[in-house]
Amino acid sequence: MTSQLHKKGEAWSARFSEPVSDLVKRYTASVFFDKRLALFDIEGSLAHADMLAAQGIISAQDLADIQRGMTQIRGEIEGGQFEWQLDLEDVHLNIEARLTALIGDAGKRLHTGRSRNDQVATDIRLWLRSEIDNIGTHLGDLRRALLDLAEQHSATILPGFTHLQVAQPVTFGHHLMAYFEMFSRDAERMLDVRRRVNRLPLGAAALAGTSYPIDRERVAATLGFEEVCTNSLDAVSDRDFAIEFTAAAALVMTHVSRFSEELVLWMSPRVGFIDLADRFCTGSSIMPQKKNPDVPELARGKTGRVNGHLIALLTLMKGQPLAYNKDNQEDKEPLFDTVDTVIDTLRIFADMVPGIKVREANMRNAALQGFSTATDLADYLVKKGLPFRDAHEIVAHAVKICSDRDIDLADLSLAELQKFSPLVGEDVFEYLTLEGSVASRNHIGGTAPAQVQRAIAAARAKLAK
Numbered sequence: 001m002t003s004q005l006h007k008k009g010e011a012w013s014a015r016f017s018e019p020v021s022d023l024v025k026r027y028t029a030s031v032f033f034d035k036r037l038a039l040f041d042i043e044g045s046l047a048h049a050d051m052l053a054a055q056g057i058i059s060a061q062d063l064a065d066i067q068r069g070m071t072q073i074r075g076e077i078e079g080g081q082f083e084w085q086l087d088l089e090d091v092h093l094n095i096e097a098r099l100t101a102l103i104g105d106a107g108k109r110l111h112t113g114r115s116r117n118d119q120v121a122t123d124i125r126l127w128l129r130s131e132i133d134n135i136g137t138h139l140g141d142l143r144r145a146l147l148d149l150a151e152q153h154s155a156t157i158l159p160g161f162t163h164l165q166v167a168q169p170v171t172f173g174h175h176l177m178a179y180f181e182m183f184s185r186d187a188e189r190m191l192d193v194r195r196r197v198n199r200l201p202l203g204a205a206a207l208a209g210t211s212y213p214i215d216r217e218r219v220a221a222t223l224g225f226e227e228v229c230t231n232s233l234d235a236v237s238d239r240d241f242a243i244e245f246t247a248a249a250a251l252v253m254t255h256v257s258r259f260s261e262e263l264v265l266w267m268s269p270r271v272g273f274i275d276l277a278d279r280f281c282t283g284s285s286i287m288p289q290k291k292n293p294d295v296p297e298l299a300r301g302k303t304g305r306v307n308g309h310l311i312a313l314l315t316l317m318k319g320q321p322l323a324y325n326k327d328n329q330e331d332k333e334p335l336f337d338t339v340d341t342v343i344d345t346l347r348i349f350a351d352m353v354p355g356i357k358v359r360e361a362n363m364r365n366a367a368l369q370g371f372s373t374a375t376d377l378a379d380y381l382v383k384k385g386l387p388f389r390d391a392h393e394i395v396a397h398a399v400k401i402c403s404d405r406d407i408d409l410a411d412l413s414l415a416e417l418q419k420f421s422p423l424v425g426e427d428v429f430e431y432l433t434l435e436g437s438v439a440s441r442n443h444i445g446g447t448a449p450a451q452v453q454r455a456i457a458a459a460r461a462k463l464a465k
């Protein structure tokens with residue numbers, strides 16, 4: 001035996017005259033976080049060994065030993081008995097050392113035609129692919145929850161805002177469906193990213209490929225990769241797939257954060273549009289009356305860390321010459337935390353949305369203030385033949401007068417309204433109601449209850465596919 005992996009340094013020790021210090025050991029080790037990749041590392045190793053045997057590079061007996069050893073190691077890891085050693089630096093060397101301890105020389109043959117560089121890139125891709133699928137499931141759950149709530153409130157009216165000023169009445173179902181659209185695009189984006197994650201780096205070896213007669217297509221098929229990375233230097237070095245995943249994740253969080261901002265606002269007693277179930281809120285240790293929307297606030301806050309991870313990964317990559325550099329070991333913690341944050345957040349929101357208590361009367365009262373049907377009055381005058389700009393001016397004048405008198409447009413009498421324009425007829429009051437306003441916006445993408453119901457039905461059909 002010329003080398004023993006479990007004595008760190010000996011795998012490459014002939015080249016070195018002194019061991020690394022404990023601080024450097026700790027600084028360079030990744031095992032305490034990359035052990036999270038262990039089962040994917042084993043999966044990748046088994047696919048590699050299977051190919052080596054099929055190509056006659058290792059014997060059938062070696063393969064059988066490797067499979068047996070890996071089965072035991074998997075059991076040890078799942079059972080929590082595996083002894084992770086800092087001395088062995090990372091997940092790859094820990095597992096390989098244990099394999100060799102269990103099965104001897106066959107364990108030392110596993111690394112033939114492979115490097116930790118293509119191994120780690122493969123592990124991350126396998127892991128990320130499965131997490132993207134999990135995120136897809138949780139996005140689906142949240143979207144379904146939004147659809148259910150939207151369906152209950154396809155005709156509930158609240159003020160729609162621009163500049164956070166009352167603009168026009170909208171239906172709450174329509175408002176919720178806006179978030180449904182955002183999360184649907186997020187799901188689409190994740191699937192798109194998945195295609196580029198789902199490519200095989202193994203075979204690139206350290207950077208230049210390998211002199212053994214390997215079969216990369218076979219490994220790709222075993223591991224369910226759609227394609228093989230076609231340039232070895234690129235395969236071991238670029239982490240653009242991790243960056244674009246994190247960008248997609250940052251958008252998921254951004255959408256959650258916008259929704260959170262609204263939930264917080266809506267729950268303020270000054271607004272009072274909704275109430276969140278108690279289990280998503282906490283009280284105050286000093287103010288007995290408080291019920292704080294902690295979950296949406298925290299989600300809004302956690303969006304910052306995911307945005308931070310995106311910048312961390314972009315910065316990690318930008319200065320790296322080809323090919324692999326140790327910098328890339330720093331890709332893992334941001335990725336892990338991004339996945340954990342997104343998944344926890346989506347799970348909590350999918351659970352929280354069905355419990356949103358909607359205070360319909362408060363929404364309606366708010367929509368009755370702020371002249372939300374002013375545009376409807378202008379549109380009414382246009383339908384009676386007035387050019388839109390003139391109608392806009394007349395209604396602005398009427399709003400000013402109502403505002404001074406602290407009344408709504410609908411509180412004006414017919415005679416008073418006719419003073420603003422002789423075109424006003426008795427039918428005007430239908431146009432000034434909230435229901436009339438929303439019902440009139442009856443086209444694809446409009447807020448009319450009929451359109452909201454259509455959008456919900458179309459969304460359900462799409463989700464069921």
Ligand code: ARG
Nearest residue numbers: 030090116117120326328329
């Ligand atoms: N722990 C390393 C990483 O995460 C594995 C690859 C190490 N390769 C190397 N040549 N040192 O990137």
